Amino acid sequence: MTDAPLIAILEDEPEIRRIMADTLEGAGFRTMGFARATEFEAALRRITPDACLVDLGLPDRDGLALVHRLATESGAAIIIVSGRAQVQDRVTGLELGADDYIIKPFEPAELLARLRARLRRPAAPSRADSRAQARFAGWQADFDRYVLTSPDGAETPMSHAEAEVLRMFLDNPRRLISRGQMLETLGGSGGESFDRAMDVRISRLRSKLGEDPKNPQLIKTIYGAGYIFLAEVGWG
Template sequence: MTDKPLIAILEDEPGIRRIMSETLEAAGFRTQCFARATEFEAALRHITPDACLVDLGLPDRDGLALVHRLATESGAAIIIVSGRTQVQDRVTGLELGADDYIIKPFEPAELIARLRARLRRPPAQTRADQRNRASFAGWTADFDQYALISPDGAETPMSHAEAEVLRMFLDNPRRLISRAQMLEILGGAGGESFDRAMDVRISRLRSKLGEDPKNPQLIKTIYGAGYIFLAEIGWS
């Protein structure tokens, strides 16, 4: 057994793949590398990585489609590592469920810092390991299974990014959370891409919670100030 986080690296360029693996292993991570999406997806049936580093320019699969699938089916943190520099590429990647976006060429120290930030547990979670299920307004959030359970028992999966946002709200009920506080709690590069990603994740959470988008009752928008989560929370 090992406590070292497992990082799956999907990168078709051998030199970059080697640098990423060596850098991360020197920093205390375990790595498993893949050159093609088909190999990577087959391996996911047998391994459970803590994070996935995904290149978008893959020879056998659209990288953005793969990111979206990982976000909806995997509990791993997802970081895109790509040479695509356009703001729209970054925004699209984050909207599809990635947790962060690193542009090539990158500094090894930046890669390590970004990865550690995505794997860092929220401070409130460190109080007790049993804080993995929360009940509110008839709903249950299971952060071990990355699932939302409705009042009638129906289960809906959450992406890693959606779970992070929901956890932020559940750890801070009935408190106004500004964009700046979101960035501090969740990490990331900030700016337009961060704001757009938060809007999308909050919209998806509202949809999964059955909220009326014109008049949400749980996740309220305070225009010009931030968001507030209006429910009593029970942890177990």
């Protein structure tokens, strides 16, 4: 099926790469595997994956730097699959823009379930969906291009993770969104790493929206309860 989601697998261990590919292809996905970051980055000039599975222990490049580049330059969902199990590693990966973090060794069924969860929550809608662009407080968000346009016309790129958070707010204007609701909407493993990642993504969104961090007007923190988006939103 040519319209099946394309998953890029960046993993230098051949056996792990094979297990990932077999699992995903058995579930109907298309896959492309890479052992080195240089091969993967060259391929990105000609392919547009729907999701990227990225190992951090690469032989030719720091995986975290690659995750950060993918988050800022591509619209793909990014899942780190790594043997680094420390909380700080998970927090750093999510702060740099990854959508999820799976620790090795992993169960193939878990990998498949977590990937499906990310792809069920695309920040960008399908072409048949009229909700590809939103307007609020003089701003425009384009979820096809992952771009924010300011009232004076300046464009700022969003990562996939930032776009997911913004879309959640735009879908629920003037409603309190708790941490539990954010976890349910955006997915993830919860805990400290999820909370830290959300704080960072919201902080980055506020910065891109020109918000005063001490007195934000669009994304308000309700301490002990969650967040609320205060602007009127128009779609299409």
